[in-house]
Amino acid sequence: FKATKNLDALLGKDLGALRDIVINANPAQPPLTLLVLHSLLCQHYRVLSTVHVHSSVSSVPPQLLSCLGPKHADSYARHMFQLGFTLIWKDVPKLEMKFSIRNMCPIEGEANVARFLFKLLAPYPSDAAVATLVDTWVDIAFYQLADGSAKERAAVLQALGSALGHAPWLCGPEFSLADIACYCCLSQNGSTSATAANVQRWIKSCENLGHFGPAKLLLK
Amino acid sequence: MTKEEANGATEEEQQAQSKKALKKQQKEAEKAAKKAEKQAKLAAEQQSAEEDDFAKDRYGVSAMVQSQQKLDRALVRVEDLTPQKVDQLIWLRARVHTSRAKGKQCFLVLRQQQFNVQALVAVGDRASKQMVKFAANITKESIVDVEAMVRKVEQKIESCSQQDVELHIERIFVISQAEPRLPLQLEDAVRPDGDGEEEGRATVNQDTRLDNRVIDLRTTTSQAIFRLQSGVCQLFRDTLTKKGFVEIQTPKIISAASEGGANVFTVSYFKSSAYLAQSPQLYKQMCICADFDKVFCVGPVFRAEDSNTHRHLTEFVGLDIEMAFNYHYHEVIDSITDTMVQIFKGLRDNFQTEIQTVNKQFPSEPFKFLEPTLRLEYTEALAMLRDAGVEMGDEDDLSTPNEKLLGRLVKEKYDTDFYVLDKYPLSVRPFYTMPDPNNPKYSNSYDMFMRGEEILSGAQRVHDPQLLTERALHHQIDLEKIKSYIDSFRYGAPPHGGGGIGLERVCMLYLGLHNVRQTSMFPRDPKRLTP
Numbered sequence: 001f002k003a004t005k006n007l008d009a010l011l012g013k014d015l016g017a018l019r020d021i022v023i024n025a026n027p028a029q030p031p032l033t034l035l036v037l038h039s040l041l042c043q044h045y046r047v048l049s050t051v052h053v054h055s056s057v058s059s060v061p062p063q064l065l066s067c068l069g070p071k072h073a074d075s076y077a078r079h080m081f082q083l084g085f086t087l088i089w090k091d092v093p094k095l096e097m098k099f100s101i102r103n104m105c106p107i108e109g110e111a112n113v114a115r116f117l118f119k120l121l122a123p124y125p126s127d128a129a130v131a132t133l134v135d136t137w138v139d140i141a142f143y144q145l146a147d148g149s150a151k152e153r154a155a156v157l158q159a160l161g162s163a164l165g166h167a168p169w170l171c172g173p174e175f176s177l178a179d180i181a182c183y184c185c186l187s188q189n190g191s192t193s194a195t196a197a198n199v200q201r202w203i204k205s206c207e208n209l210g211h212f213g214p215a216k217l218l219l220k
Numbered sequence: 221m222t223k224e225e226a227n228g229a230t231e232e233e234q235q236a237q238s239k240k241a242l243k244k245q246q247k248e249a250e251k252a253a254k255k256a257e258k259q260a261k262l263a264a265e266q267q268s269a270e271e272d273d274f275a276k277d278r279y280g281v282s283a284m285v286q287s288q289q290k291l292d293r294a295l296v297r298v299e300d301l302t303p304q305k306v307d308q309l310i311w312l313r314a315r316v317h318t319s320r321a322k323g324k325q326c327f328l329v330l331r332q333q334q335f336n337v338q339a340l341v342a343v344g345d346r347a348s349k350q351m352v353k354f355a356a357n358i359t360k361e362s363i364v365d366v367e368a369m370v371r372k373v374e375q376k377i378e379s380c381s382q383q384d385v386e387l388h389i390e391r392i393f394v395i396s397q398a399e400p401r402l403p404l405q406l407e408d409a410v411r412p413d414g415d416g417e418e419e420g421r422a423t424v425n426q427d428t429r430l431d432n433r434v435i436d437l438r439t440t441t442s443q444a445i446f447r448l449q450s451g452v453c454q455l456f457r458d459t460l461t462k463k464g465f466v467e468i469q470t471p472k473i474i475s476a477a478s479e480g481g482a483n484v485f486t487v488s489y490f491k492s493s494a495y496l497a498q499s500p501q502l503y504k505q506m507c508i509c510a511d512f513d514k515v516f517c518v519g520p521v522f523r524a525e526d527s528n529t530h531r532h533l534t535e536f537v538g539l540d541i542e543m544a545f546n547y548h549y550h551e552v553i554d555s556i557t558d559t560m561v562q563i564f565k566g567l568r569d570n571f572q573t574e575i576q577t578v579n580k581q582f583p584s585e586p587f588k589f590l591e592p593t594l595r596l597e598y599t600e601a602l603a604m605l606r607d608a609g610v611e612m613g614d615e616d617d618l619s620t621p622n623e624k625l626l627g628r629l630v631k632e633k634y635d636t637d638f639y640v641l642d643k644y645p646l647s648v649r650p651f652y653t654m655p656d657p658n659n660p661k662y663s664n665s666y667d668m669f670m671r672g673e674e675i676l677s678g679a680q681r682v683h684d685p686q687l688l689t690e691r692a693l694h695h696q697i698d699l700e701k702i703k704s705y706i707d708s709f710r711y712g713a714p715p716h717g718g719g720g721i722g723l724e725r726v727c728m729l730y731l732g733l734h735n736v737r738q739t740s741m742f743p744r745d746p747k748r749l750t751p
Contacts, residue, residue: 018597076548
């Protein structure tokens with residue numbers, strides 16, 4: 001990635017306190033893409049990661065409580081971090097993100113939150129067509145791979161196969177959010193085996209990057 | 221003598237007077253005669269009625285219970301009157317909540333604590349006309365013993381807690397009679413605020429309730445509130461005991477005020493004066509120095525602040541915690557917040573009926589919390605408030621409106637009604653607060669909030685006598701007065717911290733009530749010393 005390290009430019013002026021990103025997720029649908037993006041954020045920023053359980057949920061499996069990895073050694077001093085990543089397991093119909101409550105409405109949907117988090121890591125491609133292509137793949141991943149029928153999934157797999165015939169990654173020579181979303185939604189359904197050779201090779205390449213460890217821990 | 225004195229008046233006057241008096245007397249005599257006649261007639265009627273009353277052994281006012289006999293009679297509880305008891309003949313002791321006579325029938329609502337059931341006396345082979353009349357005339361709030369058959373009802377009785385059954389009364393005896401006029405009506409006292417205005421019905425204001433607290437405490441709402449309060453205390457004790465805490469008792473009559481002398485009650489103590497404790501602060505710290513490691517205490521706390529607000533009392537129940545920690549005072553925060561979360565969970569899981577009952581009269585959103593508890597730092601709170609347009613200095617204390625606003629902002633972002641605010645400015649905390657090692661402007665102190673109102677104030681304490689002396693001098697405290705306190709740290713004192721919670725506030729805020737007097741059984745404030 002060409003990392004964007006200037007959070008002030010991205011998130012507005014510094015108020016001298018932790019910028020805390022709050023994500024409300026339903027434990028019935030752990031947001032795999034966001035966990036992957038979280039570990040990427042940790043490589044670029046000093047991130048204070050915390051997991052809470054909201055009172056609307058009575059019990060949460062232990063692997064969800066530790067899904068953001070072990071506690072940071074400095075986590076007692078919140079002011080030492082650049083970014084807060086607060087994951088709350090809550091009884092919500094749709095995943096939502098709350099960040100700057102004065103200026104932003106809550107962002108709904110894992111795909112949209114993923115787009116927001118990814119922009120903290122790397123800018124979208126400057127070419128409008130490629131940028132739109134990335135967005136399209138993200139939509140396809142969440143609407144058709146994760147939620148779609150068997151028929152729709154098969155169609156997406158075919159499309160993946162043909163796209164990966166032209167380039168190593170879904171949107172060209174560079175790894176992008178499209179790859180993260182498609183990989184996560186694909187493995188969520190456990191349908192990584194019976195696919196074309198192209199897709200198999202792409203899955204291998206994704207796994208070689210080592211970004212998907214946190215998501216894989218939750219896949220059973 | 222008196223007659224002669226009366227004769228001293230002029231004759232005319234006397235004559236006129238006596239004439240008037242005579243007339244009056246005559247009239248009165250007539251009246252009395254009529255009355256006597258009427259009474260005789262009534263008595264005769266009654267007698268004749270009593271004579272042919274076949275059920276006269278089945279009702280009446282019983283003799284005062286002076287423990288003359290030990291009846292082997294099982295009294296069923298109202299809450300146990302379920303369809304399983306249908307067609308059983310049972311005995312029951314309850315209050316007459318309401319009675320309504322309708323020709324040959326009389327409907328009673330019998331109440332026991334927060335539960336009530338419909339009962340019926342009807343003229344038939346078990347009850348006579350006179351018995352129905354007697355039942356209808358029992359005053360509200362009287363205590364009665366009732367023998368009755370449990371019957372299933374076809375339509376649910378919406379107005380009662382026992383909706384599936386009613387009682388067909390066979391015997392009814394008054395055990396304790398209430399005076400006919402009640403200072404307030406229970407139905408008025410449980411009416412939700414809005415309803416009264418809409419229907420033009422009466423509601424009872426706070427002061428009337430408190431003046432007649434014994435009756436007000438009988439309402440379903442009060443019953444639920446204080447049952448829940450007892451639950452808070454029990455959960456607090458259970459949780460801490462499980463964590464290895466020891467319960468201690470501390471004196472409430474103390475020789476010196478712990479935090480400035482302005483807001484303490486002075487009591488005369490033989491030839492000198494003493495104070496009523498504002499908190500068991502010093503004593504629980506001394507227990508830590510005496511190797512008790514983790515202590516808590518539940519007891520009265522006194523504040524002589526002349527503030528008449530919705531959340532201040534002059535005497536309240538303090539739940540105080542103090543514990544030694546290993547390396548970081550967050551061990552203390554974690555321990556306290558976990559205790560609070562266990563209390564909230566316990567209430568959520570075991571007191572749902574009580575919460576619902578209170579909600580009927582005082583609707584509020586269910587209490588929300590996170591586990592582990594959200595902890596924010598003071599600077600973050602400042603940033604949130606400034607972002608919302610509040611102008612505040614770095615070292616200013618939170619004002620009450622800002623405290624509430626912050627509560628709303630936190631609720632909006634994190635959806636929790638309970639959170640901890642850490643790292644307060646040192647200047648706004650008491651002298652025994654440990655300064656922050658990284659930034660001397662701040663301190664290792666924290667407040668906890670429920671629904672945007674402070675319920676706990678705590679900190680790491682200074683356990684080093686030298687630093688403690690320095691801090692006391694900085695706060696211009698007379699060292700002589702706190703000598704024994706400082707001395708207790710001279711012989712090895714472990715690092716420790718703690719905090720104190722107000723029981724009434726916790727209950728008030730958990731239930732979303734608006735006045736702390738509602739959760740204090742016999743509240744004390746600058747204007748109220750009775751009942």
